[in-house]
Amino acid sequence: MPEKPCIRLEHVTKRFGKKTVVEDVSLDVHKGEIFGLLGPSGAGKTTIVKMIAGIDEATSGTIHVLNKKMPDLHVMERIGFMAQSDALYGELTAFENLQFFASIYGLKGKKQRERIDDVMNLVNLTDDMKKPVHQYSGGMKRRLSLAISLLHEPEVLLLDEPTVGIDPVLRQAIWEELERIRQNGTTIVVTTHVMDEAEKCQRLAMIRDGRLIAVGSPDELKKETNSETIEQAFLYFGGAR
Amino acid sequence: MMRVRAIVVRIIRQFFRDKRTLALMIVAPMFVLLLMNLVFNGEEYQPTIAVSKKTPDVVVEKLTKYDADVKKLTEATARKQLEKQQIDAFMEMDEGTPKITLEGSDPTVNKAVLMTVQKALQELVPQTRSLQWKTTYLHGSEDMALFDNFGPVLIGFFVFFFVFLIAGVSFLRERTSGTLERLLSTPLKRWEIVAGYIVGFGLFTTLQASLIAWFAVDILDMMMEGSFVYVLLITFLLAMTALTLGMLLSAFANNELQMMQFIPLVVIPQVFFSGLFNLDTMAEWLRSLSVVMPLTYGADALREIMVRGNGWNEIAKDVYVLLGFAILFMILNVVALKKYRKL
Known part of the structure; x- marks a missing residue:
């Protein structure tokens, strides 16, 4: 792609004390693609996403998002982030949660109401808007969490394990949703440890023990390793090193 | 039997994993007993x-x-x-x-x-x-009960205690539920989070303090010589200090229980030193500890207002000190949030 990458990581290393969690990771994410970070839990996926989001800072190396060096508060306004935990206020209703986060992004009045209706429609929760969140099921909370990260129409969407603990039907629905969001021009980075989900990404990065072991489209990765499935490809790359 | 044993072993293991809770369960009661001993075994008051x-x-x-x-x-x-x-x-x-x-x-x-x-x-x-x-x-009368004397201290104490606990726990929840992280993934600035808490709790505590003071004065017939507005000012400042201190200390707690552990360490000593008991019978070096305790100033000011009927001149120093505490803790909070996001 001739275009400048939407997200660029260059030799990114992250240490917590003596422990190295991410080691020398370099990769590009292009505009308008769903980019998957695939790896077992504890591989460092969450840390990478948090660094892209600007919450954490790399120990060494640089991260650029939308051509700005991270962390940068202005760029953070254009990023949507959905953490692994649902991060909702259980005592409040869904609507109150949405209102709270919308206000933080500076959405108010009619525009706010419109966006809230839009995102709730998107995740199919319109009927449960007035329910307190602690009455929500796990799947509903995930969807509400996703809705919140979409409120301010971000150009970059970072999703940390968006489908963990969600039933297959709903998982399917969320992926269809992500595809629709992508077609609107949003760049999506999604972490997962479920191999078959990886198939749905345009491109993938395989991560193990904080290192990047392979990058490419699912088909490329499979072809390169002569594997039938992504799982086999992952095992090949993991074992080869 | 085996299952019971398994549970027992698990519980004991859990206890030893959480060394702090273990230490506190033993050390805290000793500490409180020590304080009681120091306060009540003081010599007879010498007028x-x-x-x-x-x-x-x-x-x-x-x-x-x-x-x-x-x-x-x-x-x-x-x-x-x-x-x-x-x-x-x-x-x-x-x-x-x-x-x-x-x-x-x-x-x-x-x-x-x-x-x-x-x-x-x-x-x-x-x-x-x-x-x-x-x-x-000069002040008070023969009929003045002990309650009138330590009533103002109690008002200050309750405001401090509850705000400390509620603010601490709610900020702790913000950390543990991941909402703090989510907030920090937005362009929200660190000081804005602290300020939001201060204003939110400020409004709430003004209401709380008004109700407590009204209840004490009008219902319990506590002595009230001075201005109600000053009482509100002092309780508000005390609440701000408690709020910012609670938020700050919540950073050192991993769950609600650990937040509770700060009560015997931070709150109870203040009760002993804030003038509920006469400190003149206590050793000099011990008495000087009260200088670092916000409740000392709050209680002193409340007594000046409610028992002695004094005005601004007598409480000015307490007001400034409380304000100083609150501002110091606020700044420390903004700095402490750096742990979660550098910007």
Whole structure:
């Protein structure tokens, strides 16, 4: 792609004390693609996403998002982030949660109401808007969490394990949703440890023990390793090193 | 049996994993007991009584014999010192009848003064003649109950305690539920989070403090000599200090239980040192600890207002110190949030 990458990581290393969690990771994410970070839990996926989001800072190396060096508060306004935990206020209703986060992004009045209706429609929760969140099921909370990260129409969407603990039907629905969001021009980075989900990404990065072991489209990765499935490809790359 | 044993082993293991809870369960009660011991085993209170220049030496002698610290002062100086609580009472002779003026805001002190005077006079005056003297109070009165004296301290304490706990726990929840992280993934600035908490809780605590003070004064009939507005100002400042301190300390707790563990460490000592008990009987070095405790200043100001009916001049210093505490803790909070996001 001739275009400048939407997200660029260059030799990114992250240490917590003596422990190295991410080691020398370099990769590009292009505009308008769903980019998957695939790896077992504890591989460092969450840390990478948090660094892209600007919450954490790399120990060494640089991260650029939308051509700005991270962390940068202005760029953070254009990023949507959905953490692994649902991060909702259980005592409040869904609507109150949405209102709270919308206000933080500076959405108010009619525009706010419109966006809230839009995102709730998107995740199919319109009927449960007035329910307190602690009455929500796990799947509903995930969807509400996703809705919140979409409120301010971000150009970059970072999703940390968006489908963990969600039933297959709903998982399917969320992926269809992500595809629709992508077609609107949003760049999506999604972490997962479920191999078959990886198939749905345009491109993938395989991560193990904080290192990047392979990058490419699912088909490329499979072809390169002569594997039938992504799982086999992952095992090949993991074992080869 | 095996399952029970498994549970027992698990519980014991969990205890030893959480060394802090373990230590606190043992150390905290000891600590509180120590404080109680220090406070209640203090020596008998020794009142400071001033006498007018004309008072015969034999009276001074007898008063000293019964454990009073006696000073000879002119009436004017004595009044000034009474006002500043440097002396507890002033005694003068009014046509042969002793006349005693008490500072009056602490019933325990009043009792000590009157006891001493009674014992001293009893030895001076022949048994046959009935003993008579006049007593007046600068503040308070004979009817002043112990409750009136420590009521203002209790108001301050309750505001401090509950705000500390609620603010601490709610900020802790923000950390553990991941909402803090989510907030920090937005362009929200660190100080904005702290400020949001301060304003939110500020509104809530103003209401809380108003209700507590109203209840104490109007329902419990607590003594209230000064202005209600000043009481609100002080309780508000105390609440701000408690809020910012609670938020700050919540960073050092991993769950609600660990937040509770700060109560015996942070809150209870303040109760002992804030004037609920007379500190004059406590060792000097121990007394100086009260300087770092916000509740000391809050309680002192509340007493000035409610018991002594004083205004701005007397509480100004307390107001500034409380404000200083709150601002210091606020800044520390903004810095502490750096742990979660550098920007």
